[in-house]
Amino acid sequence: MAIKLVTTAAELRAESARLLLEKRGSSQGLVPTMGALHSGHAALARAAVEQNDVVVASIFVNPLQFGEAADLDRYPRTLEADMALLDAEGVDLVFAPSVEEVYPGGEPLVRVTSGPLGEKWEGASRPGHFDGALTVVAKLLHYGLPGGPAFDGGAAAYRAYFGQKDAQQLALVKRMVSDLNFPVDIVAVPTVRSEEGLALSSRNRFLSEAEQDAALVLSRALRLLESRALAREPLDLDSAVALVESQPLVRLDYFDVVDPGTLEPLAENCQDTPFRGEGLAIIAAKVGPVRLIDNLPLSS
Numbered sequence: 001m002a003i004k005l006v007t008t009a010a011e012l013r014a015e016s017a018r019l020l021l022e023k024r025g026s027s028q029g030l031v032p033t034m035g036a037l038h039s040g041h042a043a044l045a046r047a048a049v050e051q052n053d054v055v056v057a058s059i060f061v062n063p064l065q066f067g068e069a070a071d072l073d074r075y076p077r078t079l080e081a082d083m084a085l086l087d088a089e090g091v092d093l094v095f096a097p098s099v100e101e102v103y104p105g106g107e108p109l110v111r112v113t114s115g116p117l118g119e120k121w122e123g124a125s126r127p128g129h130f131d132g133a134l135t136v137v138a139k140l141l142h143y144g145l146p147g148g149p150a151f152d153g154g155a156a157a158y159r160a161y162f163g164q165k166d167a168q169q170l171a172l173v174k175r176m177v178s179d180l181n182f183p184v185d186i187v188a189v190p191t192v193r194s195e196e197g198l199a200l201s202s203r204n205r206f207l208s209e210a211e212q213d214a215a216l217v218l219s220r221a222l223r224l225l226e227s228r229a230l231a232r233e234p235l236d237l238d239s240a241v242a243l244v245e246s247q248p249l250v251r252l253d254y255f256d257v258v259d260p261g262t263l264e265p266l267a268e269n270c271q272d273t274p275f276r277g278e279g280l281a282i283i284a285a286k287v288g289p290v291r292l293i294d295n296l297p298l299s300s
Ligand SMILES: Nc1ncnc2c1ncn2[C@@H]1O[C@H](COP(=O)(O)OP(=O)(O)OP(=O)(O)O)[C@@H](O)[C@H]1O
Pocket: 032, 033, 034, 035, 039, 040, 041, 043, 044, 161, 162, 163, 164, 165, 166, 189, 190, 191, 192, 193, 199, 200, 201, 202, 203, 204
């Protein structure tokens, strides 16, 4: 394996500096993950490897963004397989710090606040989730800064890769980076799906076969809206909601069409008049023990 595992900030910085020098590199990419990697993460890694001289993937299950302790405890941890997947994509470094390395004094006193954008949709069902996620993303973006003279001399480009699947997280990370002047470009990577259309997610492994089949109604309902938008027909969101609710194993949380940047509902544009412009259809539902999210951009 060419890939190298580091667990401390000091090691990461030293290895990044060494690799940038060795490769005469001028760009570094960071792929933040919580591990239990699948083809969605591989797509993030592939984009980062294509666009950067040095690529770091982080694996850290961040306690700060979990509500229920049970969800944190059962989050899958598969470091060896994760390393093999990242190695195959050409990632140089895996940063897998301990909780003590990231939060040496226990939970941080000062945190990033996600504000109203972090309180709706996912934030409403998972209070505090986005403050926890943004706080660790801020830290990871600092850990992942290119090391050595390439960065200190201002020559290195720095990019971080996030999946479109977590659309609200992506919107919040973009706002944090822009509102707080982080020296990094955020790159969005399209959602990778199973052949049947289910958005890949580490928690999908907790679905039974029947639940996996039932979960396909989420992407079907999104595709229905996409095809109506493309045909410039009224979206008739109510009928798409009814389709999801007709599936007995699925408990719908929300399904709406929103502005992709502010995530405010485009209410007047999603029922009886032909859809015009750009929107994002977002959906969340509990299927068996798993909360699933998905989304699809709409344009007409
Ligand atoms: N199917 C996917 N396609 C593209 N990117 C994805 C996909 N799934 C996850 N990602 C992205 O990978 C990064 C790390 O996500 P994470 O490790 O939480 O994986 P996950 O599969 O979303 O797990 P979870 O079960 O926690 O939702 C995030 O930027 C996320 O948006």
